[in-house]
Amino acid sequence: MSKYTLFTILLTFGALSAAAQKQTGVEDRAAWARLLYKIAYPVVHNLSQETLKQNLPLETGPDYYLPVKKVTYLEAVGRTMAGIAPWLALPDDNTSEGKLRLQLRTELLRGIAHAVDPNSPDYLNFRTESQPIVDAAYMAQAFLRAPKALWEPLDSVTKRRVIEEFKSLRNRKTAYNNWLLFFGMTEGFLLSIGEQYDPLRLDYAYRKMKEWYVGDAWYSDGPLFSFDYYNSYAIHPMMVDMMKVMTDKKLLPVEEYDLALRRMVRYAEFLERLIAPDGTYPPFGRSITYRTAAFQALSQVALMEKLPSYIQPAQVRCGLTAVMRHMFEGPQNFDANGWLVLGFNGHQPMIADQYTSTGSLYMATLGFLALGLPADHPFWTAPAADWTSKKAWSGQPVKKDYKVEF
Template identity: 45%
Template sequence: MLDRRQVLGGAAGGAAMIGAAGVAAGAEINPPDAPLHAGAADRAFSLDLLQRMAQPVLDRMARGRLRQEWTPEVSPTWDGRNLGVSYLEAFGRLLDGIAPWLALPDDGSPEGRLRARLRDQALSSLDHAVDPASPDYLTWQGEGQVLVDSAYLTSALLRAPDALWQPLSATTKQRLVAEMKALRQIDPPYTNWLLFAAMNEAFLFSIGEDWDPMRVTLSIRKFLEWYVGDGWYGDGSRFHFDYYNSYVIQPMLVQILSALATLGSGKARLNGLNLAEQHELTIRRAQRYCEHLERMIGPDGAYPAIGRSLTYRTAVHQPLGQLAWLGKLPDSLPAGQVRAATMAAQRRIFADPSNFNADGFLTIGFARHQPALGDIYSNAGSMYVASESLLAMGLPASAAYWTDQPLPWTMRRAYGGGDFRKDYYVDY
């Protein structure tokens, strides 16, 4: 069984279990008596969390048994939409968070063997997802929410094309493309939802399919207009003090612009937009936003519980993991500092075993099972966006992110009486 000792700050601290008994395959990954340096211990914790999120979903869906064996929990204020959307939410969001890790090369290590197994299950699950004859054929029509989670799925395919797209059969590829194009009938509201439509089109562009440049141009231009300064975007015409910059806006803008500027048979061209310049600007703004995210992690790993969708848990730190994975962390955020801060938050949030139910599925909550925190759209499938906090697992264990010594993060320094970097508004 995996050793889930909690070490606040990554290198030292008290012990606490993060959950109930681990999944069967976990025993071979991190023997509890194995001495680990801080980075290896952090990776082992993250790998355990990744497996605990992924295995209950992928093991069942790969066999066409997810719907049969799981009825997702819903919020007490559930708005009555078709619960079928929850399975696409769970699958698409989970896959997006673990895609960079699935794309790492195979090897004979315990982690490598786990990755090969979960990747095979993910590919089989993709077959079921678009096969109308499968019991796990996903809900692709009838709910606007489908546009949202189709975009997490196409984002996963963009993050790991060689691992998750190329190996698919021609039939599955054709079916996926057809489902994405059919979603053009959904008219997204003028909010972060514009990026979901743009993500699907960016994916279609990347594989050489017909794509709709206007959906992408509109989305990019609106967020240029909605930028409120100092690294933050409004969600629509108003500013919302919540974490949708983390859940959707910052990472999807970076990924869409990256895909258009670098992928496909040739760089995309959008009327009046210099994609290379916009991509660079978006990265710089994401870096500034990440400085804010890091500063909001307290000395004990706690961070502010603000705004909508709090039950998405550590998905709030997706931009930090994304920039680490892309090698784009700013000089102000050394890798050892980011890892220490975000791992402290992971350990703090997942300390309570009720974050997972008896069957291993994520529950609705923030730092434990707290269904009353759910919004009208919240179901247990929605919670799998928390896997987005695992993007740095896409870096190999030998990467500096995992081997650098942990450093005290900003609030740890500040409240420990140490020197720390002052903070000033930026004008880009």
């Protein structure tokens, strides 16, 4: 491990530890920003330098069955983009955080051009295999989350190339589960920018996911229910973001979007309660190597300022900071060059799924969406507050839980 890498790790985790001990919003935000930058930097910087394919490790889970060199690079890029987009959408400023944001956004815009340039060594594969359907969707979601920061600044050639890559996905069929939403996202993005889109794929994704709603804010992942974090990894956030486009374009009544949003808010309540008093959370279900992506829906609800009145923004901030501290306060989740390693909290390749490679892991950035709230927002400025399980286990008053009928 180089001295620079070690220094960066110590700086990041030192900030996280300090934030956890003092629990001020300024320290929490600094810890989030440094950590998100540390996770995203290897992907974004290497793509900007056309060295992503050269330097991204190709570690895979047991019984991995995909052609890793055809899929892992787009996985890393699309997932990273979706997680950092709200943060990069904030206005420029002269703070140390602002400088990190500006650097990352500048390099990402350069990298996106390389990603869709057939003459670049880092030209990403959208044209073959099924997996790119997934990760093009996360790229599309990033554009929807930060259009002025990530889409509008692109030159016309790059924009046209992105559009053509998204349209090229239509020659493949998707799986009969949450993957329907991935086509919904790319088609929804095309609709949002006035491009020709496939209304059938968009409408079918909405209708099937609505049909697979099983109650109390949980969707089934296809015909059969799976107890895992996919309602947060993909289903709620993509359902809401896709339906927002459809509502804006008058393809759905606003009441349908409002219902989907209410369901995501209720699901976010479950996620907040899953954070244990010490900041750990249960590693159950598929794809636990996605780490902090388990809290994407909670972070997005906070970003949208839709938390219920009885959940203070500060308790979400403190709970998520505690999660990040427990997961990233040591170097166990990074290799010597700063890339994420297969595992949940450490190098644990035995728990990686058969579709998981190094690029897959960058789903972890999705837990940081609330960093898109400005530094003067109450999420960051309010005094520290205990989250629900910490209150419950210390004998404090706790709101009784309930079930929903919608």
